[in-house]
Each structure stands twice: as structure tokens, then as C-alpha cells.
Amino acid sequence: MKRIAIAGLGKIGLFHLSILRNIPSVELAGLVDANPAVQKIVRGMGIKLPFFASVPDLLAKENVNGVFACVPPAFNPSIAQACIPKGIALFVEKPMAADLEGARTMEALLKSQKTPPANAVGYMVGHSPIFIKVREILKSGELGQIEIYSASILLGEVFKKQEGWRQNPKISGGGAVAVLGSHLLYLIQSFLGMPKTIQAKMTRLYSLVEDIADIEFTHEGFRGNIKISWSEPDCPDIAIRIKVKGSKAELHIEENRVTILKKANGQGQIFYPWDLPPEPCERLKVRPAREGYASQDISFVDSIGTGKKNLVSWLEGFEVQRLIEGIYKSAAARTALAVPQSCYGRTPESK
């Protein structure tokens, strides 16, 4: 049995709570939120768990194996500071930190441990069966040499002046790029590796932060164009589209299908979610609606104390943070820039 705590009980924290309380190998150890009024809301949901104002308070009183940090990204480094030196596993919601410096602090904390505890970042798209299939296809080399790609992540969410912490980049890490686009940036670095240079242009329509970003990545031997927008009309739910053109075939990726078009014979092959192995969440009494979340949480819990690397560990989270930083710097400089250096020269592939 793993004793798990949740820090931050906003929308996403409550969602993780709804999953974790249904995993038979989890014993919930406590809840943390800086706002004491949240305790009443959670108790009203029938959750009678010890409640704390901070993660250090929790760790001083409870024996905990792992923490889910569901707080704005700026607070992740301080939670890591409280957990990692004590060997407590830490899952952080995406992006990993509000800036590259914060992510570097977290990586340094991990590196300072003789046996680093389990760690993960909440890019749940990585656990979605359709994107697992894409990774398989790309790894097989079926596409040949990659020539060019285009990708977009679109959502119709922001159409007027906004309020709240998301409008403060020091806390949120940025606008549409950090909050929404980081999912797509994770997929791109996971599928195609890290680019060498970035050229980005931002547009503000309604927010204090960017609402739309147009980005060009140059990789070794190929390039890609990316569009990120949370102000897309007629797009009530997140829509991810990726097209990859290779020397032998093209790959068209959407959330509900993957199509391979072979150049040699013009034949296509389509994979739908219902043709793929489902998420391994048979241990859950109640399955959440959105794909990826359940297997993400189950695999993080299972990795605690086993030394098993998570699919989206802090290493991958750090690579996404480098891309986010590079995008903001390029947009500010209005020119193409090299991707910020990794602090330790490690890459997910070389680990």
C-alpha cells in the first residue's frame, strides 16, 4: 500500500483525488491547500482526511510515500525542495515549473540524491493509447527519413479579458504556450526529438499573456511548424493535430485516429482508439472519462519505491521546459534562437 498526499485542491487536484481514491494500492495520507476554505468543500465531498496548509506541515505529521502537486507551476520547485531530500516521490502537474530556472532547481534536487525518488510530470497525453501507437510507428522507421512536419493544439477557451493566476506568467509560466501548448511540445519532443533552433511569434488578443503562438522548429535535417491557440472559435474541446512527412510515408495524427499513407503504393492504414489496447485501468472501480489520466496516475503510484522510470519523468518535463523557454525568448528577441542548453547534458534518450 502506498501512502499518497495531494497538494492543491483546485479542479485538477480534485480530479486526481477522484482517481487516486479508486486505486486499490493507494491509501490517501493527507490533503494540502493554502486556502483553509477548501477543507470544507472537500469534507462536503465525503473526504475526511488530515488537512494541512503546506507540504512541510504534511510531511512533519504524516508518513507519506508520494505527493501529487496540483498547484500552479511556480510552486513546484518549493514542493520538490520539501519532498525530494526526504526521498518522497513527486508527481507535478504540467508544466514542470514556471521557468527553466525552476525546472533546473528541481533537476538539481533529484541529481543530489543517491537514489532519486520516483518523479513524473502530468503530460497525460503521453499515456493515451493513440499517442502510444504513434510513438510505436515512428520508432519502427516506417516513415523513412523525416522531411517536415506541422502540428497544432487548439482550444476555444479565451475570448474575453481573463482573471486569475493564469494571467500572471510568474506563477503560470506563461499563456497558451505554457498552459495548453506544453502538451503538444511534450508530444513533439517525444516523437521527433529536440529541435536545434526555435523561431516564435506571439499574439495577444484578450489576455495579459499570449493567446496564440506560431512557432518554427528546426531539427537536424528537417523542420516543423507549430500553432498553439486557446482562442480558436468552434473548438470546444482540445484538438491536437500532427502531420509528419517522411521519405517513405506520411503520418496524420488526431486524437481519434492515426493514418499512415505510404508513398510507394498510395495505400493507407488507419488506427482508431477502439482498435488499440485500452488503458490498463482495470484495477479502478470507476474509470475517468479523459484518456491518459488513469494510467498516468496508476503508473506513477506503481513506480514509487521500485526504481522504475516514469514515461513522462522530470527529464522529459525538463526538455519541454527548455522548449517553452526557447519559444518565449525567441518571441521576445523576434529572431530564431538556439534551444536553451540542458543543464547536465543529459537527454531522455541518453539516460
Place this chain on the structure above:
Amino acid sequence: MEFKVKILENPSANNIEIFSMVPDFQQFVRDTSHYGTTGAAARRILAMPALKKLRLVKVALRHFDKVLKFQFDLLMNLFLMAETSKIPKRRTIFLHHQITDLALSFDQPGLFKIFHQVVSNEFGAEPGLSTLNFKRLTEVLEENKLEFPWLMAPFNPKGYQMYPSSQACLEILPHLRSKVIADNWNLQGTLPDKEVQVFFETHPFAAATL
């Protein structure tokens, strides 16, 4: 799209009925992102016309102990009443599967009980529950002696989104008094017509979503 518009112009002639579903979940998610969970609900309630707020106050007073304890099952229903007040009157009002499944995750059958009362008594409609956890929902309803006229869940020949398994969901159907609507039954039109036809002939569905 054109086909859809044409048949919706005269639904009854096409044996089609329009049901409502609350809340508008995508809007709910957007609002909670900006105002927080409580803030989003409070804004929705405050925006209600005064007369409709009275109905909400009546329900809140009936469950005053739950108001004092900030209980989720009641507060969510007050929010749902605010949502329902905005939509045209329909024969049936469904609870969105995200809320049904959240209530299942948090063991909150009281939410279903109050939803049933509110939809029947305050809105004069038939209550329905939509879910992705059909088997678990029917177990919880039975344990709590709750009966809903309508249930809706994914049902298709491939067993997609039928949790925990296709067999587990299908074998419950003949034993239910509720009318069951099959959702996500044609998997974006990828199934052969014959396979779908046999599926519907084999199992006692009351209707299918369009």
C-alpha cells in the same frame, strides 16, 4: 450536417426526440479554469433570474443541513438547477457523464437522489443519468434503491468505452427497469451497417443517440 439539420427540423416525424443534458460541461471546465470551482458555480447561480432563484432557495432550505455542511451532493445540484433554468423545457433531463462519474468516484449517491427529486419535482421532467461506468452506476443505484427512467452509456460491438468490459455491461441490460440509450454506438461510422443492426436486434436498447 445537412442531414442532421433536416431531421431536426421535424424531430417527431423522424422518431427523434431531443433530450437535455446538464451541465454544459465544456463551459463549466472553462469557467472553473478562470474562476475556480466555487467561483464558477456562484457566478452561474448569481446570474439566474430572481424568480428562478426562489426555486433554488426552496431546494436549499429543504436540505438546509447539507447547505451548512457545504455538501457536494446538494451544492452540485443547486448549480445544475442554475444550468437547467437556462435551457428549454424538455421531456427528459440527463446528468452529464463527467458529473455522474465524479459522483461515483466520490461515493456520492445522494447527488443522484437529489437530482432525481429536482428534475422530477422542480422541472417536471424525467431524470436520466449518463455514464462511462455503466456497471458501477447500476450497482450504486441498486444499493441505494434509486430508479431512474433513463440511463445512457457507450454501447457498441467493439466494447469501446464499455467499462469494465463489454460483457459486464451487456449482461445487465435485460434486468433493468430503466430505459437504456446506447451512446457512441457507431464509432464514427466505421462499423458495417449489418454489424450495428445485429447489435441492436440482440440487445434491449430503448434508443440510440444521434
